[in-house]
Amino acid sequence: MNASDLPVRPVVGVSSCLIGAPVRYNGGHSRHRFLTDELDRHVDWLPICPEAEIGLGVPRPTLRLQDSEDGDRVISSADGADHSDDLANTADLHLKQLRRLDGYVLKNKSPSCGLYALPVYDASGNRLRGTGRGAFADRLTTLLPSLPVEEQGRLSDAALREHFVERVFAHARLRGLWESDWAARDLVEFHTRHKLQLMAHSPEGYRETGRIVARVGSAEREETVSAYTEAFHRALAVRSSRGKHANALQHVFGMISTLLDDSRRHDLLAGIEDYRRGDAPLSLPVALLRHHCAAEDVTWASEQTYLRPYPDALRLRHPVAV
Numbered sequence: 001m002n003a004s005d006l007p008v009r010p011v012v013g014v015s016s017c018l019i020g021a022p023v024r025y026n027g028g029h030s031r032h033r034f035l036t037d038e039l040d041r042h043v044d045w046l047p048i049c050p051e052a053e054i055g056l057g058v059p060r061p062t063l064r065l066q067d068s069e070d071g072d073r074v075i076s077s078a079d080g081a082d083h084s085d086d087l088a089n090t091a092d093l094h095l096k097q098l099r100r101l102d103g104y105v106l107k108n109k110s111p112s113c114g115l116y117a118l119p120v121y122d123a124s125g126n127r128l129r130g131t132g133r134g135a136f137a138d139r140l141t142t143l144l145p146s147l148p149v150e151e152q153g154r155l156s157d158a159a160l161r162e163h164f165v166e167r168v169f170a171h172a173r174l175r176g177l178w179e180s181d182w183a184a185r186d187l188v189e190f191h192t193r194h195k196l197q198l199m200a201h202s203p204e205g206y207r208e209t210g211r212i213v214a215r216v217g218s219a220e221r222e223e224t225v226s227a228y229t230e231a232f233h234r235a236l237a238v239r240s241s242r243g244k245h246a247n248a249l250q251h252v253f254g255m256i257s258t259l260l261d262d263s264r265r266h267d268l269l270a271g272i273e274d275y276r277r278g279d280a281p282l283s284l285p286v287a288l289l290r291h292h293c294a295a296e297d298v299t300w301a302s303e304q305t306y307l308r309p310y311p312d313a314l315r316l317r318h319p320v321a322v
Helices: 033-041 084-093 135-143 158-179 184-193 195-201 203-214 221-237 242-259 262-277 283-295
Strands: 011-015 044-048 063-066 073-076 103-106 118-121 127-132 149-151
Touching: 073 084, 084 135, 103 135, 103 158, 135 149, 158 184, 158 221, 184 195, 184 203, 184 221, 195 203, 195 221, 195 242, 203 221, 242 262, 242 283, 262 283
Parallel strands: 011 044, 011 103, 063 118, 103 149
Antiparallel strands: 063 073, 118 127
């Protein structure tokens, strides 16, 4: 087994309340069943509650984002205390651990952890706008801009959930490569196995990462790691589409079509077209392609991460909406 094949279990940061810790302001939790009942079997968690960590206690007075000349501040409803800097600094205190994460799930609507569209108030409690971001979440995404980060509320969307989990497992595989005693051939093999996955998100990103790999023998090691990591994650951060997925599926089909009889070729093309039209889930043509690649021993195609980007048990490609 070479370095690019080493299995790596993803490590995912999470707002503690989402996996059942009773640390919310009211002493409760916000357990998220997808995280605890499904994803939990395949990842290791790094739970953090910034509000509990800075000593606000459980239960505690509610916090809110308040407009000020210094930007949005996290203010206690009880005494007007400003906790913004302490909450943001929690990310810095955990930075060594955060740098080894493969993703992060944040509690939505939280003045510390909320990622999108939090309400911002004036000093009198009047809502001014809905564009705020929690203090911890803001610092986290500033420190680690390439880290896959999502709010728990958005994980209810099948397409967003699938995209986030796909990025988490890809992040873990790349981290595993860099943490190994990798050689140039290992990066070439890693990139080759991720070809279709990259193309399905960003054809330009695939070309950019390919150019970096082509220079691996002459570039400085640290330069290669930095450039490939940034380009790889930037490409996968682009959401795919039915058209790009269909093109990737057609690419695999082209690798095996000459090995199939007319009936099997027709079934495969029909499955791809049904997916393109929105009449079938992505899992249908993927399952057909995997079956025929294995049956015909088409190693290059069967080893593509695109065909198995995360554990099958998560069933994330089954909804037609993906």
